[in-house]
Amino acid sequence: MGTYSYKVFKCFNRKFTITEPGPPDDVKYAFYKFSSGADHMSADQFRRFLVENQGESDCTSSDSAVIVDKILQDSDGGGLSLDEFFHFLLLDDFNAPFKSQVHQDMNAPLSHYFIYTGHNSYLTGNQLSSDCSDVPIIKALQDGVRVIELDIWPNSTKDDVVVVHGGTLTTPVSLVQCLKSIKEYAFVSSHYPVIITLEDHLTTDLQAKVAEMATQIFGETLYYPETDSMEEFPSPESLKDRIFISTKPPKEYLESEAEADDKSENDEVEDMNSSETKSLQQCAPEYGRLITIHAGKPKGHANDYLSVSGDVRRLSLSEHMLENTSEGHGTKIVRFTQKNILRVYPKGTRVSSSNYMPHIAWVYGAQMVAFNMQGYGKPLWCMQGMFRGNGGCGYVKKPECLLERGPNDEVFDPSITLPVKKTLKVKVYMGTGWSSDFSQTHFDSFSPPDFYTKVS
Numbered sequence: 001m002g003t004y005s006y007k008v009f010k011c012f013n014r015k016f017t018i019t020e021p022g023p024p025d026d027v028k029y030a031f032y033k034f035s036s037g038a039d040h041m042s043a044d045q046f047r048r049f050l051v052e053n054q055g056e057s058d059c060t061s062s063d064s065a066v067i068v069d070k071i072l073q074d075s076d077g078g079g080l081s082l083d084e085f086f087h088f089l090l091l092d093d094f095n096a097p098f099k100s101q102v103h104q105d106m107n108a109p110l111s112h113y114f115i116y117t118g119h120n121s122y123l124t125g126n127q128l129s130s131d132c133s134d135v136p137i138i139k140a141l142q143d144g145v146r147v148i149e150l151d152i153w154p155n156s157t158k159d160d161v162v163v164v165h166g167g168t169l170t171t172p173v174s175l176v177q178c179l180k181s182i183k184e185y186a187f188v189s190s191h192y193p194v195i196i197t198l199e200d201h202l203t204t205d206l207q208a209k210v211a212e213m214a215t216q217i218f219g220e221t222l223y224y225p226e227t228d229s230m231e232e233f234p235s236p237e238s239l240k241d242r243i244f245i246s247t248k249p250p251k252e253y254l255e256s257e258a259e260a261d262d263k264s265e266n267d268e269v270e271d272m273n274s275s276e277t278k279s280l281q282q283c284a285p286e287y288g289r290l291i292t293i294h295a296g297k298p299k300g301h302a303n304d305y306l307s308v309s310g311d312v313r314r315l316s317l318s319e320h321m322l323e324n325t326s327e328g329h330g331t332k333i334v335r336f337t338q339k340n341i342l343r344v345y346p347k348g349t350r351v352s353s354s355n356y357m358p359h360i361a362w363v364y365g366a367q368m369v370a371f372n373m374q375g376y377g378k379p380l381w382c383m384q385g386m387f388r389g390n391g392g393c394g395y396v397k398k399p400e401c402l403l404e405r406g407p408n409d410e411v412f413d414p415s416i417t418l419p420v421k422k423t424l425k426v427k428v429y430m431g432t433g434w435s436s437d438f439s440q441t442h443f444d445s446f447s448p449p450d451f452y453t454k455v456s
């Protein structure tokens, strides 16, 4: 127990007390049941508790046996007291909510994984007037984000490349600086591959310059395939410690620009200010060669842009377009995402860098659910929670139902209400340990955090 005192508005003190709660009644009940009412639980009784009460039937053969043996050894042979028993149940090594190691199969194609993905990764704040910087990129990589988005534009003198949110008041940062930081921080939190999605607004000359910069800065780390054709994506395992690029091949970029001009309504900030590139006739060959995952925007009917024939590719849809496409084409999206990559990005009206609930895209198998990582709020917490899974490596395997085909080649239909297979009931006994997870000024310089939990 401890008492803490803080000055609030520099004039009065705020006091609060941290109390470590004792074992709840159910824990006490289990302890005395297996210790036969004694104050200490013997090694045999403890193992019987693990097998019979906890269902840890492999506790004599698995890794947990090592932990159990250590606990029993530390109890000096006299058995475990109630407090020791209670602390064991809360031990992170034994009962952690997440495994700290990568434990999923990492040899499947990239399309079989949800990938931790950033949107406009260079923005420090809102989408319209904040600074562009490599700092949020570094932060994202440190947090395990594996897909970094850079919007690349000519600088004011048209002889260099900057990263900026085109058509807004955001202040640019040089591409070289962003690439150098990506190289330095790419693998500090995970060795699985980093993908750079480029939103390219460059002339041919500047594209060639980007190819030179990427080759020079990344060196051996830069991956690109030998041939243009790719029928299946490589696996995260095979691309460990590699960085690669995904963007529109320049030819298709020109076509999509021409279409964008015809649109009477365009709610996507990503599409703004496209006139710079109208005069492009061809692309720099060395730039095209570096594009590992060819990307495209939806063109024509959903049947066309969701077609699964030919080489694998990446499609980008705004959350708004995903919603529209999913009405009537849900299973086509799932079929598409079994082999190809779908990136979903925040709609253009999210100028405050807010996000959407990621489930609306995950349920269709979308691998790159692009988020404003500098934002806040429930959708971002869901995203961060998802990617604490699989050792926090930034790749989480999609559930089998999104990957399998039925006997008649049918795929999972997210719109169908299925019978409940299992109901999970959670009983919350206590909230403890938070006091040490956050400093007293973590959220507010003048007030310690007041914790609030909602389980639903």
Ligand SMILES: [Ca+2]
Binding pocket: 119, 120, 149, 150, 151, 199, 270
């Ligand atoms: Ca962008």
